[in-house]
Amino acid sequence: MTTVVDHDAYIEAAPEAFQPLLTRLRAILARALPEAEEMVAYNMPGFRIGGTVVASYAAFSRQCGLYLLPGAIAEQADEIAAAGLKATKTGITFSPRKPIPDDLVERLAQASSKEAAGG
Template sequence: MTEMKTHDDYIAAAPEPFRAELERLRGLIAKALPDAEQVIMYNMPGFRVGSKVVASYAAFAKQCGFYCAAEALSEYADELKAAGLKPSKTGVTFPPMRPIPETLVIDLAQASARAAPR
């Protein structure tokens, strides 16, 4: 994979069926974290608050991913389960045709920012 320099580069390089969902995730995280800096870390788009990337997203062969602090995933475990999602320690993967609910993305991003060391 080519090294990405911006979120736009990442989304443009993703397979077409994933682009709309990646744009949606980017917009929701930006809405949740208006003061965060959009960065590329480990060739993946993320949102940095201070020195810590607190939320990021990605596209894979068959699914998308949303990544945040483990504390945020624990805090919203019931909501994730109710949405039919099974988080890992660091995030949630899902097919783009069955996205994470909008409010849950925002809540997870904000909870992740609160959990980040200052």
Template structure:
């Protein structure tokens, strides 16, 4: 799974499949933004958010998830 590495930690990983995609972040990022993820109509697991081509993740939510993930890893 490709991702973005900052320092020694991968802050965000991502994957794409034929019917859905996903981004993986630190579990603390998911926990802190659970309500916002839900309001966007998206599904979250312990470490990721899934989306479809018809229901994408808003850009500002991706940014928030990445920032929170980066904080958890201390980078």
């Protein structure tokens, strides 16, 4: 992918099979983080509150990733595992065949926002 300047350009440049998934993820994050501003950092679209990136996402050749603050991942670890998804300290990988459930995305985004606010 080339350098992107906004979420629309990123999604448009992503593999076609991932575009609907990324569009849905963006909408869920925007709804869950109404106080956040959209931004692009490290060539990944994300959402920032103040100076802190609380959620970002990316598309790769075979999967997508959702990236959050570590406390959000830890707080929702059981739900992530129950959904059959793999997580690292700050990210969850998923595919169109096994997407992250919408309600889990919302809970993760809100937990990441809460962590950014210091609580």
